[in-house]
Amino acid sequence: MSDDVILSVDNLMMQFGGIKALSDVSIKVKRNDIFALIGPNGAGKTTVFNCLTGFYKASGGKIELNLRGSHTNVIQLLGERFQFADFLSPKRFASRLYYKMFGGTHLVNRAGLARTFQNIRLFKEMSVVENLLVAQHMWVNRNLLAGVLNTKAYRQAESDALDHAFYWLEVVDLVDCANRLAGELSYGQQRRLEIARAMCTRPQIICLDEPAAGLNPQETEALSKMIRVLRDEHDLTVVLIEHDMGMVMSISDHIVVLDHGNVIAEGAPQEIRHNPTVIAAYLGADEEELV
């Protein structure tokens, strides 16, 4: 994988019983790009995200991340069986237990890839800032003994996590809501909180699944600006699934179009906008969507 490619997906296949949701999907995402994955409903976009992020283990193919200076084979990472050595190493043992509880998402997150969900997933009974503190569990020193003794290092780590949470609340314009329950926020605010939560895990790639769904035009415009800021000022690569074609065409560097589990086109926004295969795939959905 060349150095400017941060995520490489080769011949990805995903089968649910008799249904093949993804047949043969290959994509390459370049570092610092805003990369969009589009296609009609049911095309397989969320399934690609679920495989990338370790939420599902793909049935076939290869997913490779080039993050934090090392290469991670996602499917291999998820497929590692419990070895006897895992019992001997507390770190590996803890990692295996997490895997049993949360699936592979946290492993891929730890490798540097974070995501948001099409159907928002927040701890709705927790405050906004608590949601962001929980997200940092893998970075903050949660040594039990240090916690009980309330050591200086422990207090420092807690205070750093709080600073980090407020930093991202500021970026997503939610400082005023810090102590409200996440479940009480408006839809648009919850979507922004999900982005802040993902950013709190210090990713190098963020995967956003329909971040503009349910937003009004002003909120969508603000979101587009925020995504550009993330890319430009936080050295981030953005992978975006979105149905709002105005937004996709205006902010993307590169677009891949999926239909029925296959890539049917890829290129710059101008090429995609006028591609007859893409227009035909969208005709069944909504003739106006692409123009």
Ligand SMILES: Nc1ncnc2c1ncn2[C@@H]1O[C@H](COP(=O)(O)OP(=O)(O)OP(=O)(O)O)[C@@H](O)[C@H]1O
């Ligand atoms: N867990 C699952 N079990 C069975 N089938 C699934 C599962 N997840 C997805 N599918 C099927 O895979 C196909 C692709 O679904 P997916 O959610 O990836 O589409 P999508 O492109 O994200 O669509 P949308 O734009 O509506 O969000 C659909 O036919 C869907 O029913």
Ligand SMILES: [Mg+2]
């Ligand atoms: Mg989807």
